Amino acid sequence: MTEPSKVKGRIHPGPPKHDPRDTISTQAWGFEDTTFAVDSTGAITVTGDRYPGLSGERLPDLLPWFRKVVEVDFPLEPGEAHFELPPVPEPRSANGFLAEIDQSLDADQITTDPAVRLRHGHGHTVSEINAVRTSGFSRIPDYVVFPENEDEVSAIVRAAVHAGVVLMPYGGGTNVTEALRCLPYEERPIVSVDMTRMDRIEWIDPVNRMAKIQAGAAGRLIQAQLAEHGFTMGHEPDSVEFSTLGGWIATNASGMKKNRYGNIEDILLDVTVVSALGKLERSQVVPRESIGLDPKLWIIGSEGSLGIITSAVVKLFPLPSERRYGSVVFKKFESGLAFMYELAQQDVYPASVRLVDNLQFQFGQVLKPASKGAKKVKSKVEKWLVTGPLGFDPGEMVAVTLVFEGTKEEVDRQEKLVYQLSKKHKGFKGGAENGKRGYLLTFGIAYIRDFVLQHNILGESFETSVPWSQAQDLVDRVKRAIYQAHDERKLPGRPFVSCRVTQIYETGCCIYFYMAFYAKGVADAVGAYHEIESVARKEVIAAGGSISHHHGVGKLRLPFVNDIMSPAMQAWREQMKFALDPQGVFAAQLPLESHDDAAQSAAVQVAS
């Protein structure tokens, strides 16, 4: 289909620049140059120079504090974080499929390399990362293909339909829903379609503030290229360095600055998809429309189950002329939550506003590096807060971190409003530096999970959304449920349970939970982790929270769909999937009926 009117003034950027330093780890989160390690003094250090305030720093307070929290004086495991490749099953034969795609793809676009196949068979749950370091999976993709344009994707899908092959689209591999896990009982060959070679911005339309971007473009590439032309998509999920546009659409993603730029559904104008029935595309893109049944909407949150997203047209925003950070401390979580609620009732929100509970506030403190005297300054202020007339309790106080973006006038106005409200709730300004640090730490602390895993601590996050009136109750119930489930299983020490409110809406908020516990010597540690997380999820739903705010369902949360949807609504999902993909080519979201793989990897003792 051709576009009816060529828009004047479109910019056609070249291919993105790939920084050779941006090598991505295969058995841990993030870039290879960044890891948490233990130095000769026994203090935790961070390698690389990527994350200011963290990279290259020593963090002497972290380990003692964490040992105290989990109530286990756990030893550090010696040695570097290096892991052998676990056993990888042989690829199944798929000769018909390979013969057909051979006509469209070059040899370097198809691989059976065990390490590559392994990486394409999982996301980033702690159970998956544990498995890739230990027992591996009984089933992973048999082939990985790397299409470089839409026609090649079409050829792959056609061949899969002809040959009865399963396709699973792959973007950044950052999902935390087991979306990429291969079903052990799947008899057909499984092909992972790695979209990351389709990473170009096809055009930028500066007049109409739109860009057409290929689905495999990672967030950092999109950000860098748009910034060269003065624009941003504004979409900044925690995983923005690695996750891709296609993944954002497929998981119905949310960015940390959604208050200013919207969630992915607000940013998305058009999408092109290669499905089992052919290519879905439109001859035009408009700001908003009413066209009856709209397949674009069905793709949002489709999690790879309906087709392969090849590109999308998204809204752009001018880069903000002003960005300021801020932070506020409150005496206790309830006060912080009351502040967040009242802020949500206003008409102007900061780009990002997040409330961390006391444990996470402490965590932020102990993550401060030994250098630069930051700790001393902090201590002075904190001492005053605690011993002064305000009487803050270090075991109760919480913090809000703020990012303001816009014109100078807008930012002034946002700041004024926020600090008026925080004052009303007896909040005390914590300074811009702490706010900036709090926001940027998001990217750095993602690496800690794999560090602690190496030291026998299983931990990860899960999120929900909930109406305001139920938020406090949900937090209390979920924390209680986790402590109790941990107790009941007689696991060592005490779990780390913490939460933060990461998004506000008029009607409610998004809450992230972090849960970790020491698991050395526990027979079925990963299994126990799954069980406790399930207990927590059940409690979330019972307290009125959603299955997920933005991570999605994948295979991990599919069992909980029963709890929130009527049978007819579930039947709609099944019927629709069957109608649009009658052969089940896109098998990403079929239920993992038994947790065979999880059970198997759990049977191997964690990191031992």
Place this chain on the structure above:
Amino acid sequence: MTEPSKVKGRIHPGPPKHDPRDTISTQAWGFEDTTFAVDSTGAITVTGDRYPGLSGERLPDLLPWFRKVVEVDFPLEPGEAHFELPPVPEPRSANGFLAEIDQSLDADQITTDPAVRLRHGHGHTVSEINAVRTSGFSRIPDYVVFPENEDEVSAIVRAAVHAGVVLMPYGGGTNVTEALRCLPYEERPIVSVDMTRMDRIEWIDPVNRMAKIQAGAAGRLIQAQLAEHGFTMGHEPDSVEFSTLGGWIATNASGMKKNRYGNIEDILLDVTVVSALGKLERSQVVPRESIGLDPKLWIIGSEGSLGIITSAVVKLFPLPSERRYGSVVFKKFESGLAFMYELAQQDVYPASVRLVDNLQFQFGQVLKPASKGAKKVKSKVEKWLVTGPLGFDPGEMVAVTLVFEGTKEEVDRQEKLVYQLSKKHKGFKGGAENGKRGYLLTFGIAYIRDFVLQHNILGESFETSVPWSQAQDLVDRVKRAIYQAHDERKLPGRPFVSCRVTQIYETGCCIYFYMAFYAKGVADAVGAYHEIESVARKEVIAAGGSISHHHGVGKLRLPFVNDIMSPAMQAWREQMKFALDPQGVFAAQLPLESHDDAAQSAAVQVAS
């Protein structure tokens, strides 16, 4: 399904108060008490007292001006606007269906009354209104049922599935897409499901700013009841007095104040639907979530083709403490459009901002009543604008009408920004009174279409959305295409063609066109109207505009879906419909393959 946590503080309003004066016309737009008529002096008057500035007024300038514009000195048809009921086909037998629903519905909930059935068989296109005044339709619903609760809707759908009956949900009957037209070749009995007895607000949750509202509630009832509790949904389409919540969701509607409150997809939190596969409902409602394939999204814009919407949970907003109106005149359309574009690039929009072209500006002037000296004041300002140093051309100038809502501070800020920008584009403030009038006229002028129809003028509106860079070109091309198509058909006089920009987005705008021409003595007037409208629609699409911004597709625009969607995308729509409604019970959106009825009604001379 039961709600997991009962939200505290929910308000349960009683049933809405129905004003006995709110009787709705059956063969014309709107309330029965309001009509345009001709008084003894030959001037146009407006009956009733509903619309300030219009109702009860004489409009001496309107007729002479309109005659000039259409270049026909047309005579007024004598007599009152009263129309006989056209021939109405006998209802087909549906004994099995009736026997089954008889167990659930009372006698007064089922009717075969010819006038009621006729009314339920059409919306508000000019062709439909012409038909109900003349030849009628060859096929209309055989029965109309009036469910009063969700269980009754379920009983109706079950019975329809069992008996092979077609269901067509009916809300306000205000659609302009022929969505309610019955297919002449439909052999099965057709039952219209009138939802208007399900018009209650089930609850208001003031803490979380949500309300659950039954789908048959008309906008005016929702507005009045929410206002009693200090809230608004903020959704104000032109048809808000009559159209219903269910209709808004089913057509993917847009309100005039979407800048402040969002379009329907932004306001909708949850929806309950009775489908052929059972009842779709959720056990919880949350601010935002990611749950994989989400049937809620499929219902948006489903136009009655997938099931019957029975209720929805929507966002609420506090009633604005401040509302101000405003207007700005610009020298020409291009300047007004440049102003609208620049405003769209800001971060703060007024609740409503609309740009009318010169013809519509003139229309607004001649609609001013003879009373109150308004005309004299206007003339003085206009005379100064035209003869003064600014040199406005009365045949070129255009106007922007503005509605500001929010707190005093917000409204101050919006005003400041808007008037700064308008000054930059050499706009001249036209005053709050003109702005208010411009906004409120929306509701009153809807009655003119049926008045002029009575005097042999066919006219109505259609809308589109388009990226900014193509907006001016689209307007020029569409106007030119209409003039040319009118010429080619050697129709009398000259068509009235006018447009306004009614919504702004960062990426583009919504444009409404108004088209009318004198048709007395034209053999196939309605046919000619359809043809010209089709020419215009083709031109809209060729110029990069959408099929519809918010009216929807219905049956009228279905042929154009080919022009914008790839075959696979169309196949998705068909497969999905078939999967979720395998028997085709919800037959609202099947294509009207031949325009039999239109042709038939066109064969009867218009109003003669």
